[in-house]
Amino acid sequence: MTDSTFEVVYEINGDLGEARSRAESLAVEQSHEFPRVYAPAKADRSLGRVVSVEQVGETRSLAVVSYPEDLTAYEIPQLLVVLLGNASLLPGIRLVDVRVSAEFAHHIAGGPKLGVAGIRRVLDVPKRPLLATALKPVGLDTADIAQEAYDSALGGVDVIKDDQGLGNQVWSPFAERVPAVARAIAKANGETGRHSVYLPTFNPKAGDWQRHIDIAVEAGAGGFLVVPGTAGLDALRYVRDHTPEDFIVYAHPAFLGGWTAGADHGIEPGLLFGHLLRWFGADSVIFPSFGGRFTLSEAVCRSIATRAKDDFAGFAGALPSPGGGMTVERVPELVDFYGLDTMFLIGGALHATGNLVEGARRFRETAETYSD
């Protein structure tokens, strides 16, 4: 039992007066959810409290609320209830920052095991941007997918991941695909002398989690593409804690858009992708970059990339991984924007020449212009 607290920052619609009143209600909603007047004094130890409210725009204010650390039970699902459980259902409240001590943060989840430096070490890429691609489309047979993986590795892509839509379909069941693709990449590595890795999708039904981990580790996969939006945010921590030291946790944004789509509710994308997913264990976070099929602004993308690598709770930085319709031609522009500590994710566009090995090689050569 501790009497330590942590602080959470909410953006609240309303002028200072309204925001003060809403912040007071919010602090109670997210802790007691019970009228103060009926609550026994003993329960004060679990109560959220407003630290400050500041107006930051005509109809927007920032409220800082502190919560007892013990309220989270030091478990991610309960932490999420505290941060935004019922408040997600209230209009005009947006989660924008979480301020935690390193000790408290580590009590809940360990952050990236590898992070930027660890991924560079595992992949043996000291300086240039890192390269990722996705195996797709779903519907191919395992042999086709393994061939794609082989071609991508031969061309020089570092991280070869399942498309998030490659699950356990009858066309290429997980237990059949994972060893076959891992073998194909190992074969290519044997020929090139490089260190490409395979990251199958981690999005199993509940009850199959450990089995999927065992299959992937046994097959020599280099990590997992975790889909926390559908598997649950705690899946990142679980995978992090139940896999070998060099196993990469790569987070995919599918089914997280509900949290980032609205300007006056949900979670600030930099906080979600850059801090929360990293806190829970992601070594690298995929997000839809500006200028692709999706519509995050440059400012939002910059927030994600910055927060993924900033100093948060003493955790290692995670590699931002912009994707969603990127092309090899845009890599120089994207390096200027995101910097070298970036994992560029290009899927379909590598197939554009009709020769995947060639497409992958051009991707690699573009990245190698940034080597020492």
Place this chain on the structure above:
Amino acid sequence: MTDSTFEVVYEINGDLGEARSRAESLAVEQSHEFPRVYAPAKADRSLGRVVSVEQVGETRSLAVVSYPEDLTAYEIPQLLVVLLGNASLLPGIRLVDVRVSAEFAHHIAGGPKLGVAGIRRVLDVPKRPLLATALKPVGLDTADIAQEAYDSALGGVDVIKDDQGLGNQVWSPFAERVPAVARAIAKANGETGRHSVYLPTFNPKAGDWQRHIDIAVEAGAGGFLVVPGTAGLDALRYVRDHTPEDFIVYAHPAFLGGWTAGADHGIEPGLLFGHLLRWFGADSVIFPSFGGRFTLSEAVCRSIATRAKDDFAGFAGALPSPGGGMTVERVPELVDFYGLDTMFLIGGALHATGNLVEGARRFRETAETYSD
């Protein structure tokens, strides 16, 4: 392997021309996520296809997209990727309906084991509205919480659930609280001859799921308050499938608000609460009613209550459970609106007289005016 398909309806921002073009992209995004021109013909078996697009407002259209059933792998996390994975990150796309055969739906999840009729049988309440309350505030000791539960049962509340914020905190750890509260309610039942049940929160960290189920079943809990927003939507199915026949699955909306907050993205609340949570196993679904602390409109609340009980994939109806600042005084108005097949959830307001037994008794007496 089957060649059957199911249909999904999206509301898309845009006139007919724009919506047609966006629907075509969407059908590919949610299946292949790969340029059609590079996709081998073999992969056609996994492709989503636009069935129809219809303009329904000046800037809104409805698109029906069909997907191969096999694409879902018959698992909830992968189903969610298909329904709205990447599309959640696209602006102006909202999931409004899912049309599935009973056979396909049951292949993925079994729906409510109990539903409206089953809950009535278990609680021995043939006709009147059902009554639920929440144990709170978090921060009390187990003995205090057990006393609240005893008082609520003595007063006649049918379903006595943990507040969703009652997790595994040091003040009342799960393994200590659950047997103590279950005993307190059994004691009250022994005195009243009634059938009140205890539903502890199901929101454990990954890895503790089966242990929490074992503790609750062993203690004689009557079900679980599942928090699918934080535990993951598949938690409903897991709890449903791993508990006894009469075990109630009661779904809480915490951390689901990202999906329901926006008018032009996310998931139509009636579909999410009434169909999807029911499909995955919820016997009753809590939602914030109009006129409380939250701001869902009457129309949205009606959609939720209607869709929870309508004919969907042959599943039993689930009890709508309006909450979020309800009072005993409003029960008659709410019965008029929601009907008798409703589980009214009143928490804090039962404490208003300073005597919880008395507050619970008034709640019960109000409901009993609707008995035969």
